[in-house]
Amino acid sequence: MIKKNSRIFVAGHKGLVGSAILRKLKEKGYSKILTVEKSKLDLTDQKKVHNFLKKNKPHFIFIAAAKVGGIFSNNKYKADFIYNNLSIQLNIIDSAHKCGIKNLIFLGSSCVYPRECKQPIKESYLLNGKLEKTNDAYAIAKIAGIKMCESYNEQYKTNYKCLMPTNTYGPNDNYDDLNSHFIPALIKKIHRLKVKNSLNLKIWGDGSPMREVIYVDDLADACVFFMNKKTNENLINIGTGIDYSIKDYAKIISKIILPSKKINIVFDKTKPNGTPRKVMDISIAKKYGWKPKSVFKKSIIETYNSFLKEVND
Numbered sequence: 001m002i003k004k005n006s007r008i009f010v011a012g013h014k015g016l017v018g019s020a021i022l023r024k025l026k027e028k029g030y031s032k033i034l035t036v037e038k039s040k041l042d043l044t045d046q047k048k049v050h051n052f053l054k055k056n057k058p059h060f061i062f063i064a065a066a067k068v069g070g071i072f073s074n075n076k077y078k079a080d081f082i083y084n085n086l087s088i089q090l091n092i093i094d095s096a097h098k099c100g101i102k103n104l105i106f107l108g109s110s111c112v113y114p115r116e117c118k119q120p121i122k123e124s125y126l127l128n129g130k131l132e133k134t135n136d137a138y139a140i141a142k143i144a145g146i147k148m149c150e151s152y153n154e155q156y157k158t159n160y161k162c163l164m165p166t167n168t169y170g171p172n173d174n175y176d177d178l179n180s181h182f183i184p185a186l187i188k189k190i191h192r193l194k195v196k197n198s199l200n201l202k203i204w205g206d207g208s209p210m211r212e213v214i215y216v217d218d219l220a221d222a223c224v225f226f227m228n229k230k231t232n233e234n235l236i237n238i239g240t241g242i243d244y245s246i247k248d249y250a251k252i253i254s255k256i257i258l259p260s261k262k263i264n265i266v267f268d269k270t271k272p273n274g275t276p277r278k279v280m281d282i283s284i285a286k287k288y289g290w291k292p293k294s295v296f297k298k299s300i301i302e303t304y305n306s307f308l309k310e311v312n313d
């Protein structure tokens with residue numbers, strides 16, 4: 001159980017998820033939060049990571065540092081994805097154990113489940129089938145992290161949990177044209193329509209694929225909740241358990257960004273749809289009393305407001 005004066009290390013505190021965990025911890029009144037700039041501590045450097053943990057001895061670690069990206073970069077920079085992710089998690093998890101740090105949360109991802117997974121996705125489906133080819137290097141690294149936590153728990157009686165978030169959005173997201181996930185990509189595209197005074201929103205595929213998303217504040221809430229919770233399971237899905245079509249997301253976000261306009265959605269059917277449906281079974285998380293609290297429209301408004309600040313910075 002995290003005490004108000006426990007030392008807590010948030011790795012990757014400037015990213016989408018890490019910054020939300022930091023906000024959540026501050027909101028809950030935890031006072032001894034450790035963060036370190038990437039320029040001062042490159043987490044792929046084993047010796048430096050070990051020295052940092054030995055010196056600072058946090059009681060709890062959240063690993064929100066990772067190399068993360070969309071389909072394009074996952075596919076094009078596989079070596080960077082596998083090397084960076086394996087190194088970061090290997091260094092933090094092993095040094096945490098060697099420094100006697102018993103509590104840690106590692107983040108996996110819904111996209112490391114097999115490509116042709118039965119829906120909704122249960123935790124037990126991990127390694128049940130072939131991975132999606134475009135992100136297999138990233139997925140193998142994440143699965144290694146999951147197995148590492150499991151193995152250290154078994155052998156060394158540590159409490160290293162893996163949360164498996166679905167597609168996440170919120171403040172501090174990545175809006176890079178080639179590298180972003182679909183919610184930030186939609187926000188940016190619709191914002192551009194507003195700037196250009198255009199009404200034609202072009203989206204890939206026919207808009208029918210069903211996707212689940214989670215607001216980053218809910219994910220951060222789950223991270224703190226499960227750090228404080230004794231669980232029998234080591235792997236826990238974090239999502240909403242509810243999915244909507246890409247077309248529905250496009251309509252809702254358009255109404256928020258361009259409230260008085262009637263958007264014309266143009267479907268580029270020459271582009272692939274991807275998996276028809278992707279949604280998590282979150283019954284294990286619910287069994288322990290956790291559920292998401294955010295309302296989609298309100299969360300998109302908050303995300304859009306922070307996008308406007310980020311693009312103006």
Ligand SMILES: NC(=O)c1ccc[n+]([C@@H]2O[C@H](COP(=O)([O-])OP(=O)(O)OC[C@H]3O[C@@H](n4cnc5c(N)ncnc54)[C@H](OP(=O)(O)O)[C@@H]3O)[C@@H](O)[C@H]2O)c1
Nearest residue numbers: 012014015016017038042043065066068107109165167168
């Ligand atoms: N975003 C999603 O939709 C999603 C969904 C499921 C799971 N997740 C998981 O959640 C975790 C966090 O993702 P995110 O979306 O918050 O990613 P993010 O916004 O890219 O944040 C990752 C953070 O890690 C830092 N980092 C990367 N390499 C580092 C290194 N060698 N040393 C120190 N810091 C380093 C990054 O710093 P720089 O920016 O300076 O490189 C960045 O601040 C990841 O494990 C990811 O797999 C995310």
